[in-house]
Amino acid sequence: MTSTRTHKAVVTVAARAPLELATYPTVDPGAGELLIRVEWTAATPLHLHQADGGLLIQHPAILGSTMVGVVVQVGPEDKSSQGNVSFEVGDRVFGFCPPLFGEKARAFQEYATVPSWCFGKVPRDTSAQEAATLPENFVTVFNTLSKDLNLDTPWPKPENYRPTHADTPILIWGAASSVGQYALQILKFYGYKRLIVTASAQHHAHLQELGASACFDYRSPSVVQDLLKHVTAADKNKEAAPVYPLIIDCIGSQAGSLSPLSRIPQSGSIVAVMLPVILKRATEDQAPEYSMDVEASAKWADGVVTRGVRTHFFAENYLQREVMPTMLAQRNVVPNRFRVVEGATMLERANNAIRELRRGVSGEKLIWRVSDE
Ligand SMILES: NC(=O)c1ccc[n+]([C@@H]2O[C@H](COP(=O)([O-])OP(=O)(O)OC[C@H]3O[C@@H](n4cnc5c(N)ncnc54)[C@H](OP(=O)(O)O)[C@@H]3O)[C@@H](O)[C@H]2O)c1
Known part of the structure; x- marks a missing residue:
């Protein structure tokens, strides 16, 4: 009424x-x-x-x-x-x-x-x-992990919980973003240890406090090679591709994130990209252009699985009522x-x-x- x-x-x-x-x-x-x-x-x-x-x-x-x-x-x-x-x-x-x-x-x-x-x-x-x-990006991250990357997010988290991918390298591109900061913290909470991120250098110290195991500047011309080398140097015996099985693009910019990032995943990698894909960014002088098609927005290697994240269709009735206030009160997320x-x-x-x-x-x-x- x-x-x-x-x-x-x-x-x-x-x-x-x-x-x-x-x-x-x-x-x-x-x-x-x-x-x-x-x-x-x-x-x-x-x-x-x-x-x-x-x-x-x-x-x-x-x-x-x-x-x-x-x-x-x-x-x-x-x-x-x-x-x-x-x-x-x-x-x-x-x-x-x-x-x-x-x-x-x-x-x-x-x-x-x-x-x-x-x-x-x-x-x-x-x-x-x-x-x-x-709220918005806390929910976005749970949506991304569970629906797009197929990772378990059990609640309450069982004591001594260790996820299957605890030692898998996970790449978070654009971790200084609000989405990226909550992704780091929520993945750390669930026990993921190899959280490798890109962000401007001035944010690296803060992102390490939030859970990043290694930080790279996305503006560096060698960022893609550096990211690949970082994992292959540490995993000398790692022969099986992909180097990064799980990737989150928190930015979704065609030129700024998808273009460099698309050179990293190999067959079997899953790449979750925040929609929309930004073809032209809105500025004071420029009207924006967007696409909702991640697959067509970059050149991907065969066998790479791309996912466009859409949080507006995600509904878990305990997440905002219980998980979000509890994790915040316990400072599992800041x-x-x-x-x-x-x-x-x-x-x-x-x-x-x-x-x-x-x-x-x-x-x-x-x-x-x-x-x-
Ligand atoms: N579809 C969905 O479900 C969903 C949900 C939430 C958000 N989103 C989308 O996700 C995007 C991010 O949202 P947000 O609220 O997290 O944004 P935000 O906090 O405003 O993002 C700002 C950050 O983006 C970083 N950045 C910009 N260009 C970059 C690039 N090329 N590479 C790496 N980092 C870059 C900057 O990092 P530095 O400071 O290090 O330069 C800056 O700190 C937005 O487009 C939003 O609409 C989608």
Whole structure:
């Protein structure tokens, strides 16, 4: 049932046009849903792909899947819904809501009506701002590992758990990205030891703290040879290909990551690439172009398996409710470093965030306050 209440939302109106303010109905929560007052969201490259490239949206659209907010109303059957966490009015929660739940469940608005299974409680020692850096890419990494790389992510993790691929070299290209930082930490948590990454040199020390066993600068002209040599020199007896059986491309840039990276996998390697493939990056002067076809976006050796990661279709009802808050509270994952995008109003902050994404981000998550304090 829809109440007569309304609230403000920020919407796209046309490709590369400034976002605008609109009024939307505040939807009462149904069974298993929560109404939350949205406090914080994270700016993610997807917002740029959508605002500038119209990727998978029709204007006008409310953007945003990541939310930190306070529960203001609990739907009628929440206490009996799946999972073992129930929510009370006043709880501070964080979560990632796939777009299939429609505009009422989007982040760029004062109030959102969301499925409770997409949310967990923010741990006591975590600020709302820190919490905003997690949901989208925490879920993305579980999706990538389980659906695209066929790796087990058991929960709870059994004591003395040792994955089959504990000593397999895993390449994470673009590990300074938000996706890359959570990939490192989650793989380390599950006991993967050979996490070999590319990133700018200034991020290497931090990435080693998060779990990288070796770091290479992706801008080096010899990066591909160096990555291959690193493994073959260590595994002198390794005759069987592939050198890197498992690869995650956290960037998905045709020229910037896929082109060099595609020279590394051999028959039998699986390469999971964050979609979309970016053919032209959105900047202040350039409109973007994208492709959803990983296979056609680079020249791959025979027998390489490519996967385009699509987290918007991933749903595990315990992940955001239980795994994400527990791993954060236990510091199995630490939040991304972040920068707050300022602005006098919700609309100004949203437009400033899009502008900052066009300028480019390095090693930090942009977050912004949604409803005014
Ligand atoms: N399909 C899905 O399910 C899904 C889910 C999540 C994200 N994504 C996509 O994944 C991409 C990354 O998202 P994000 O939020 O993690 O981005 P992000 O944090 O904004 O990424 C910024 C980082 O990218 C790195 N980078 C840029 N070009 C690079 C290159 N050629 N090689 C290596 N690193 C490079 C930079 O590293 P340095 O600072 O070291 O230069 C920078 O730190 C986006 O396109 C996003 O839309 C897709």
